[in-house]
Amino acid sequence: MRAALPHGARLLVRVPNWLGDLVMAEPVLRCIDQNGGATLVGSPRLLALFDGALENCTRLYADEPRAWRGHDAALLLTGSFRSAWLAARARIPVRAGLSRDGRGWLLTHAMAPARERGGVPLGLGVHGRGRRWLPRPFGSVCVELAALLGLTVADRKPRLSAAWATRERVRARLESLGMERGEPFIVANVGSRPGSAKGAPAELWSAMLAAFALRSALPVALVCGPGEEDVLAQVLAAQTHPRCVALSSPVLDLGELAALFAEARLLVSADNGPRHIAAAVGTPVAVVCGPTDPRHTADHLNCTRFVRATQACSPCHREICPLSGAAHLACFTRIDPMEVARAALELTHDVPR
Secondary structure, eight states: OOOOOOTTOOEEEEOOSSHHHHHHTHHHHHHHHHTTOOEEESOHHHHGGGTTSOTTOEEEOOOSHHHHTTOSEEEEOSOOHHHHHHHHHTTOSEEEEEOOTTOGGGOSEEEOOOEEESSOOTTOOOOOOSEEEOOOOHHHHHHHHHHTTTOOOSOOSOOOOOOHHHHHHHHHHHHHTTOOTTOOOEEEEOOOOTTOTTSOOHHHHHHHHHHHHHHOOOOEEEEOOTTOHHHHHHHHHTOOOSSEEEOBTTBOOHHHHHHHHHHSSEEEEESSHHHHHHHHTTOOEEEEOSSSOGGGGOSSOTTEEEEOOOOTTOOOOOSSOOOOGGGTTHHHHTSOHHHHHHHHHHHTTOOOO
């Protein structure tokens, strides 16, 4: 069932909690902004990514019913039970979202996600365990959820831009580290949450950058997120690349990351949020994919290359690898660093002949 929102209806959008998902939802948010705007509920840090954009939308950082009241409809781009419960408690009459994890009864307009039955997905490793949810591009899911409220998203590609002042600030910081203004460079996003199996090990980054240095003279800027500085320090300490600089003191905010990526020739990253920012500003991305399923982001990949080592245990999407010995993080440790370097060079059109 669909609901066509009347003109002037007050719409609340609970945006995703993860950076990558938020970027993939950008086409829906842009469409809503062009159609009069909405109240966006989410993290202040993540919503800062849209500073200077989505000017018809207001921002709300409170996850509690009293703050949500007075809206005519809620579009829930999170899959949590809590977001549906809050919308119902706030007495929002129209509530649209995914019907899963026991929250369907709280929604007035729901979409049931598809299931995947058994079998081994082509090119992946893990056999289906029962009727698991079918991994699908999150951006497409957001477009379909918006359609429940009568919204048609014409341009489905995420698009971000960096403010000119922010780009100038990033250029100045690069110059202070020895890079010349306008000099081409690549960025390696080497950070990961401490102990997370979804971040590539420092040893892989060091080997990959060494392999890259053998084939290209492009300088490399290393970046990470808040709390990830120790991993970057490990990579930098083991570095043999002759021109490698670190942008970690202080760590770049999301607007500065977008500006840096917009200046760069290429980003090399694990499968995480910053890769989506780079693609949205138009920068090619080489993705080192470990335990994550690439089908979750299989949209708009004309300037993206995945490098994987197919293992029987992956993609598992686990935050902590439960295996030990040689099998521990094998989805990363068995990736050939030269293959990552070649993918990066192909994207920069710098493959040696």
